Amino acid sequence: MNQPAAHQPGHGAVSLAQSSPTVGTLHERDGALEWSGRQETVRVEPWGPDAVRVRARLGGPVLDGLPGALLEEAPATESSVKLGDGEGRLTVGALTVEINAEGLVRFLRTDDLSELLAEERAHFWWPGPRLYTPVGGGRHRLEQRFAAYPDEKLYGLGQHQHGRLDQKGLVLDLVQRNAEVGIPVLTSSRGYTLLWNNPAIGRVELAGNGTRWVADSAPQIDYWITAGDPADGQRRYSAATGRTPMLPRWAAGFWQCKLRYRDQDELLSVAREYKRRGLPLDAIVCDFFHWTHLGEWKFDPAEWPDPAAMVRELEELGVKLVVSVWPSVSPLSENHQLMEQRGYFIGTQYGPMAHADWPDKGVASTVQVAFYDATNPEARDFLWSRVRENYLEPYGITAFWLDACEPELKPGFSENLRYWAGPGLEVGNIYPAENSRTFHEGLSAAGETEVITLNRSAWAGSQRYGAALWSGDIGTDFATLRRQIAAGLNTSLSGIPWWNTDIGGFHGGDPDDPGYREVMVRWFQFGALSPLMRLHGFRDPGMPLGPDMTGGPNEVWSYGEEAGPILEKYLRLRERLKPYVLDVMREAHEEGLPVMRPLFLEFPGDQAAWSVDDAYLFGRDLLVAPVLTAGATARTAYLPAGARWTDAWTGVSYEGGGTVTVDAPLDRIPLFLRDGARLPVAE
Numbered sequence: 001m002n003q004p005a006a007h008q009p010g011h012g013a014v015s016l017a018q019s020s021p022t023v024g025t026l027h028e029r030d031g032a033l034e035w036s037g038r039q040e041t042v043r044v045e046p047w048g049p050d051a052v053r054v055r056a057r058l059g060g061p062v063l064d065g066l067p068g069a070l071l072e073e074a075p076a077t078e079s080s081v082k083l084g085d086g087e088g089r090l091t092v093g094a095l096t097v098e099i100n101a102e103g104l105v106r107f108l109r110t111d112d113l114s115e116l117l118a119e120e121r122a123h124f125w126w127p128g129p130r131l132y133t134p135v136g137g138g139r140h141r142l143e144q145r146f147a148a149y150p151d152e153k154l155y156g157l158g159q160h161q162h163g164r165l166d167q168k169g170l171v172l173d174l175v176q177r178n179a180e181v182g183i184p185v186l187t188s189s190r191g192y193t194l195l196w197n198n199p200a201i202g203r204v205e206l207a208g209n210g211t212r213w214v215a216d217s218a219p220q221i222d223y224w225i226t227a228g229d230p231a232d233g234q235r236r237y238s239a240a241t242g243r244t245p246m247l248p249r250w251a252a253g254f255w256q257c258k259l260r261y262r263d264q265d266e267l268l269s270v271a272r273e274y275k276r277r278g279l280p281l282d283a284i285v286c287d288f289f290h291w292t293h294l295g296e297w298k299f300d301p302a303e304w305p306d307p308a309a310m311v312r313e314l315e316e317l318g319v320k321l322v323v324s325v326w327p328s329v330s331p332l333s334e335n336h337q338l339m340e341q342r343g344y345f346i347g348t349q350y351g352p353m354a355h356a357d358w359p360d361k362g363v364a365s366t367v368q369v370a371f372y373d374a375t376n377p378e379a380r381d382f383l384w385s386r387v388r389e390n391y392l393e394p395y396g397i398t399a400f401w402l403d404a405c406e407p408e409l410k411p412g413f414s415e416n417l418r419y420w421a422g423p424g425l426e427v428g429n430i431y432p433a434e435n436s437r438t439f440h441e442g443l444s445a446a447g448e449t450e451v452i453t454l455n456r457s458a459w460a461g462s463q464r465y466g467a468a469l470w471s472g473d474i475g476t477d478f479a480t481l482r483r484q485i486a487a488g489l490n491t492s493l494s495g496i497p498w499w500n501t502d503i504g505g506f507h508g509g510d511p512d513d514p515g516y517r518e519v520m521v522r523w524f525q526f527g528a529l530s531p532l533m534r535l536h537g538f539r540d541p542g543m544p545l546g547p548d549m550t551g552g553p554n555e556v557w558s559y560g561e562e563a564g565p566i567l568e569k570y571l572r573l574r575e576r577l578k579p580y581v582l583d584v585m586r587e588a589h590e591e592g593l594p595v596m597r598p599l600f601l602e603f604p605g606d607q608a609a610w611s612v613d614d615a616y617l618f619g620r621d622l623l624v625a626p627v628l629t630a631g632a633t634a635r636t637a638y639l640p641a642g643a644r645w646t647d648a649w650t651g652v653s654y655e656g657g658g659t660v661t662v663d664a665p666l667d668r669i670p671l672f673l674r675d676g677a678r679l680p681v682a683e
Contacts, residue, residue: 024101026088028081033090035099040130042103048075048240050093051226053197054105058132058140063220067375067427068197069241069460070224095192095227104129107192107225116192116227120147120210135217139426142200142215144223152190153610154206155230155598156493158183158458159471163483165490165598165613167206174202174214174429175414176406176457179472182429183460183494184213185237189600189610193233195224195241195460199430201414216414217425229604230493231593237495238592242464244497247585248450250320251399251468251498252578253282254571255534257322258554259506260287263303264310270555275317279556279568280575283320285401285536289547294360294369295329295336297383298390311395322399322454323391327383327407327435328369330360335386336370344379345370346407347418356410359546371407374434375427376420384442392446400439401454402467405432432457433465440465454534458496468498468532476505476516476537481523482628486613488530492594497585499596500532504554510540511552517563518630518666524556525669526626528570528577529618531585531595566667569683576680584619595619603640606657612638621677622648625670635664637672645672648681 024037032045043062047053053070055062079092086101095116096108106118119129122145131143153166159181164170174182174196184196184204196204200215213223226236238244256274261267267286274281292300299307314321329336329345339345345353354368373379391397409417417424419431436453443451451466458469471487474480484501491499504520511517527533539552552558556567574581587593594601597617599609615625615637623645625637639645641657648671654660662670671681 024103026083028083031079033081033088033099035103037103044090044097046077046079046092047224048236049077050095050228051224051236052092052095052097053224055220055222056130057220067199067421067430068222070197071242075239109227116190118147120145130221139217139219142218142221144213144221146211148208148210149190152188155187156185156490158494159487159491161483161487163486165486169206171203171205174204176429176432178408179474181457183458185460185494187230187233187493191227191229193226193237197222197224199427201425201428230601234594235592241461241495243592244463244588245451245466246589248452250282251452252581254280254574255283256281257285257534257536259538259551262550264305268310268313271314271317271319280571281319283322285322288324288326293330293333294358295333297325297386307395320399321397322401323397324401324403325387326404327371329372330367330369332360332362344372344376344382346373348416349418350416361547373420374431374438380438384438388442398443398448399452402435403456405435405455406457407431429459433459433462436462436465436467463496469496471501473506475507476509478519478628478630480505488596489598489616492596497588497595498531500530500534502536503527503534504537506537508540509537511558517559520559521563521566521666522627524567525570528574529624533574580679599640603642606641608638609640621674622679623672627664627669633665634661635670636661637670639672643674645674648673
């Protein structure tokens, strides 16, 4: 990683001392607008069409080369800078940025110069909109304040389990946890999208009296903002942080998984049974504890005696093998000593290096495991060399499940962590993106053109590394299912188009319980209309955590004579829709548009669409209204204005702009086609 460098000053300084009681200067430097005063520098520069990057630093010019999500080079765009009358303006397409003599920044719509977003002081005397509190080492606890607007709705910010689509009024930690994924990009109903380009641990407060971004420790403020409706915001954001690759065709189908298949015979028997029953199956997962020791990244021959034959048979069945790779390394691993000596582990400021207690083979209790430092290029290369030698080269395995990649530290004190890229408080959120980068760069260097990894955490820019996100270890009831709709939509608005849940949830669920069978059916229907479709979970009866563990059965035939045929029906629906799924995935790849879309993304002019949090569009043409309550046999759904909608099951058409109530027996998820679209929903 390049060392940070101060941006070099240019020419064109204009003193504002005579026109303002506040001593400050405005400059045009290399096409950017800079304000300097009170030992602070604020730099605003074009960063793609209709977008700018804003950096602010106390004690010197702004720095380049710090860890962040933006690509190294901004997309080319035209812009102009004007100085005069005690202020400066930078115009980039639809966005105009204004800085006054006191250093206050406002973002305006270029067409009418109305306000999109403005900095706001905390107090007329102190502090101002930007606060720097020293924490040592040239770093500060940073606060960036913006005004609040009473009619504003706010979306994005990654994946959370609070169940809210509009996140106005919430306080959210910017930190990575299992099922809680902090991605600091925000979409506003006022017509802007903002990226807090800072991997520091912190929080964002979306209060009624102001919005405040906080970084617990960082060298400077850094954010990016674009003007436009949500769809344009997604296009601009993905161009600035990197577009997702094209989804491999196999990944658009059905993934079978459970915690866990304990050996080669068990896994193959499941794949064979799917094919014997004539059911579509595109991928099957070899989960954790398949290894010799944690951090050796290779099959245990006692349980997986012939991986080559296994992969060969799966290929003949048309099934892709996905293998779990964890970032943690047991002291029993053959790699531990070497990695420790070379400094490939995450370090600590104080105390021992070990970061988590975890079971391993050959010991009766847990051991203290370390985590490789994914921010270290040499550590990434080393881990990939083991994966390449143990999975890719001998067996042709190219698809990996990157579990526990927050990383899952115990205890999770970011203050005590030391990464190659910097202190834990300063860079901790970037870890999951750098972990997926390990595999993207490794597979690409090996000549693979189709790259996808399944990740439990992500950060801004993860999508450019082919990272799919799932919603973590969640519950198994209708309330949890309901929360996944908002979680998926906000993830989609955070630039991550490849998203899914454990169908049926993770923690428990009895396949013989009629109540849980209903949950599974409704979740499976939702899963069939999710960006990725993957069945997983730790079903009852479970076993204690350890190398011998497994859960109850979790295949489509595990859920009884009534539910089983319904699950099969939706497997076949997904298979019929695969060409459409791939068309929508190409939009994500080429334009940066999400697959799972809130209604307002396609219908921003319909005010009612901005509040719908229990339905979504799958691509442009298919509105999905999952059944989210027990015992329901009907569903009321809002159909956006500006289109005509056809019930995909019955053929009945409705004019948009109101709600409709349709039948939703157990075997039916309400689906509506937009403006005469023809999709093979009904058999």
